[in-house]
Amino acid sequence: MGKLGLKILKLIMATYIISISILITANVYIFKNIFSQLQVEVGNAANSAVDVIDGDKLEKVINSKSMDTIDYKEIQSSLVNFKNDQNIKYIYTLVKNDDDIPYMAVDGSLIDTSVFGEEFNLEDAMTSAFNGNVSxxxxxxxxxxxxxxxxYAPIKNSSGKIIAIVGADADVGIYTYIVSKFKQIYILLSFIMIIAITLISIIFSNRISSNVNNIKDVLNKMSTGDLSVPLNISSNDEIENIAQHINTFRIKTLDILQRVSQSSSKVVKQTNTLCNVSLDITTSSKTVNNSIDYIAKETSVQAEEMVNITEVLNEFGLKLESTANLIYDLNSHGEIINYSVKKSHKTLENLESFIHDLTYSFKDIIIKIKGLNDHLSQINEITDLINDIADQTNLLALNATIEASRAGEAGKGFSIVAEEITKLAEQSKSSCLHINSLFEQIANYNVNIFQASNKVNTNLDHQGKVVNTYIKDFKQIVSHIENMLPKITQINSIIEIINNDKKQILDSVETSTASSQEISASTEEITASVEELNESSQKVVLSVEQLSSITQDLDNYINYFKIV
Structure with missing residues (x-):
């Protein structure tokens, strides 16, 4: 078995071990749950059996230590009936002696009945039950x-004292049998699966190794340059696809190398041609360089003319510097003028504000005068009313005189006339009071008019001062402008001199430029030609070198591969 087969075997064995471990863990968990349920059921059965046992009767049986009493028979009968109704195999009661050794009291089995006093080994579950717990x-x-x-469950008498315990035994033989069989099956199945996995891995790895070795042999021959050996594998899997791609690569590489071989011969011929051309270009470039040397000598003559131009430009620069100083001085005066203008602008804003206050004061005076006219009109109306009252008073007085001359009953009319005269007198008094009030208001209006007039007078005085300040600022501006005018005239004179120098410079430059342009044109043409020749020759030489190197590399590569 190769390395690949060992890796496959390890992978499959690891997968199997993980799977069987998960399965065994799941079964162990299931069996433990089943056993726990059986434990709970037998504990519940013992606890339920307590309800069918009379504790006082059992205490009498324990004290009598006899199996022939009626109480013993009744308790045994109750236990037999309970056992038949429950899924338990044995039911019995146990008592503990002074040495803490449990012994049989009443057995719930009718066959092979344990005798009273038969001793048992003390277990932890029994001790827990004697302490009052179901266990x-x-x-x-x-x-x-x-x-x-x-x-086990504790049995108490009527006073609540634990006198014994009831024990219930459940048969779990089937459970233990199933568990043992499962263990045997798992062991046998694991042994069989390990053998099967090993055999399958060996067969599968041998098949893969055979195909991989075929691919390796072909690749080794390709690495030595032999591309003539085909690779044919029929396995209907990814290895067959790899073999097909390798075979395709071999065929394409073979075709490319054949084309490279044909092209390399053409490159060699082209290289020889380029070498000849480069030699011709080099010869031409030497001729052009000789012409450039001649032009360089002629340009030295032009350099002397440029020295003269430089001297004129130096004088021109001094004059420009003087002009710049004058302009700087003018700029300082301009800043002062600008500040004065801003200050005058602020003064004008103050003037506008004072005019606005003055206008408002005059409007206030007009309103107060109008109010005064209205009150004067009311005074006229009251005066007319007093005149009417006076006329009526005269008439009433005349009537009173006439009536007074009469005698008798006619005196009553005089009384009426007298009352009317009294009323008219009261109206006259009220009118007089009203007139006094109006005169007081008129007096107040006169005071307000006087104050407003004073305010207007003060504003006019202040306005006069503002105007004077404004005139002074403008006089200062005019003074600075007068100082600037001579300097401007001086600048104009310098500019005229600069203009004349400029013309002289331009004439010299034009003279120098006319001759230099001709030289420059020739030089540019020659320089361009030289640059092109140099670049061309360099490129040709570089191309030749590269082609030679490439050709050599191609020959090496082609000789490395075995084409036929």
């Missing part, structure tokens, strides 16, 4: 009576 044995016990598990 059962942890494991099954096999003896002459069979394979049993026991459950």
């Amino acid at each position: 059962f044995t942890k494991e099954s016990k096999t003896d002459k009576y069979g394979t049993l598990i026991s459950g």
Whole structure:
């Protein structure tokens, strides 16, 4: 068996061991649950048996130590009936002597009945029952009576004292038989499966190893350059697919190598041609280099002319520097003017605010004057009313005079007239009071008008000061502008000189440029040609070297493979 077969065998054995372990664990869990249910059932049976036993009667039997009493018979009968109704094999009562050794009191079996006083071995479950707990044995016990598990429950008399325990035995022989058979089956099945797995793995691995060895032999021959050996495997699986792909690769590689062999001969011929061309290009480039040397000598003459141009440019730069200083000075004056303008703008804003306050004050005066006119109109109305009252008073007084001249009953009319005169007098008094109130309001309005007028006067004074400040700021601006004008004139003069120098520079440059352009044009053409020739020659040489190297490599590769 090869390495592949051993790996397959290990994998299958590991899978089998894991599977059988899971199965055994599941069965153990199931059997333990079944055994636990049996333990609970036998414990419940013992606990239920307590209800059919009269504790006081059992205490009398224990004290009498006789099996011939009526109480013994009754208790035994109750236990026999209970056993027939339950799925248990034995039912009995046990008592503990002074040495803590349990012995038989009443046996619930009619056949092979245990005698009173027969001693038993003390178990943990019995001790727990004597302490007042319902208990059962942890494991099954096999003896002459069979394979049993026991459950125990305490028996109490009417006063609540534990006098004995009741024991119930259940037969679990079938359970233990099934468990042992399962163990035997698992052992036998495991042995058979190991043998079967080993045989299957050997057969399967031998088959795989045979196909793999065929592939390995062909690949070894291909690694030595022999591509003429075909690979044919018929296994109807992935190994057959691998063999087909390897065979396809062999055929394609063989075809490519044949084409490479044909192309390599053509490359060799082309390489020789390129070598000849490169030699011609090298010769031409030497001729062009000689021409460039001649042009270089002519350009030195142009360099002397450029020196003169440089001197003129230096003077031109000094004048530009002077102009820049003047412009910097003008910029300082401009900043001062800008600050003054901003300040004047703020002054104008204050002026606008004062004008707005002045307008509001005049509107207030107009409103108060209008209110004064309204009150004056009311005074006129009251005055007219007083005049009417005066007229009526005169008439009434005339009537009173006439009536007073009469005698007798006519005196009553005089009284009426007198009352009317009194009423008119009261109305006149009320009107006078109203007139006084109106005059007080008029006085208050006059005070307000006086205060508003003072406010207007103050605002006008302040406005005059603002205007004066504004005029001073503009005078300062005008002064700075007057200082700037001579400098601007000086800048214009310098600019005219710079312009003349510029013309001189341009003339020199044009003269130098005209001659240099011709040289430059020729130089550019020659340089371009030289660069192209150099690049071409370099590329040709490089291509030749690469082709030679590639050709050599191709020949080596082709010689490495066996094509026919």
